[in-house]
Amino acid sequence: MDGKQALYYGAVALAVLIGVSVLVSVVSAILSLAWAVISGVVTLAVLAGVVYVAYKAGSWLSGSDDASVDAGSIGDSRSSSSTSTDDAAERRQDRLRRQYVEGQISEAEFERRIESELETEEFDELDRELERER
Template identity: 70%
Template structure:
């Protein structure tokens, strides 16, 4: 009878040991999967950040469209009043094309831009256009 009891307790102990081993293995697998996901996300974020920095650096070095705007530079430091007005209109067109502003917002800003031009500026622009036409003839 003692041998039967010993075998019984031994079987229960072995079952408990196997059960604990299975639970620890499952928990370990779940934790390692979670760690792999977190590690992948962090690695992807670092990679995207490096690519973004390289892109912005390349755009700045090779004169990309938005490089001077994002780095605080200006497109032309010696722009006249007419040229400055055109650059603002060009900037609005670019923002509209890139989807940064809606069509209604674009039209409102362009109308506002055209309304703020002084008659002298418009006359100067017309004179410049007439001179160009005369040169071409």
């Protein structure tokens, strides 16, 4: 083996080494970028989950429950005041039921109060119908 041939093989080996080094660097950069994107997406998903849980916990602690709103009420033609009146009546009835179940009021008192609530609710409904006709 003469000097020229050894120099030629050395140059080829150096070129292959540089080529492999560049290829490994490019693959490493692509993998790093993919890892950064994946970790960013996972971080945003976890953050969104934490915010959602905090929102639900806050609404649960404050006593409001957005899960009771159904999709059918979006296009409802009733006014917001009638909806709030219905909600208030439901809350009063729920409170009466809870008091009865907990033994704070008797069955007779519960029935009397519920009957009074239902009469008030019927009166409110008639009043709303008269408003709509005007």
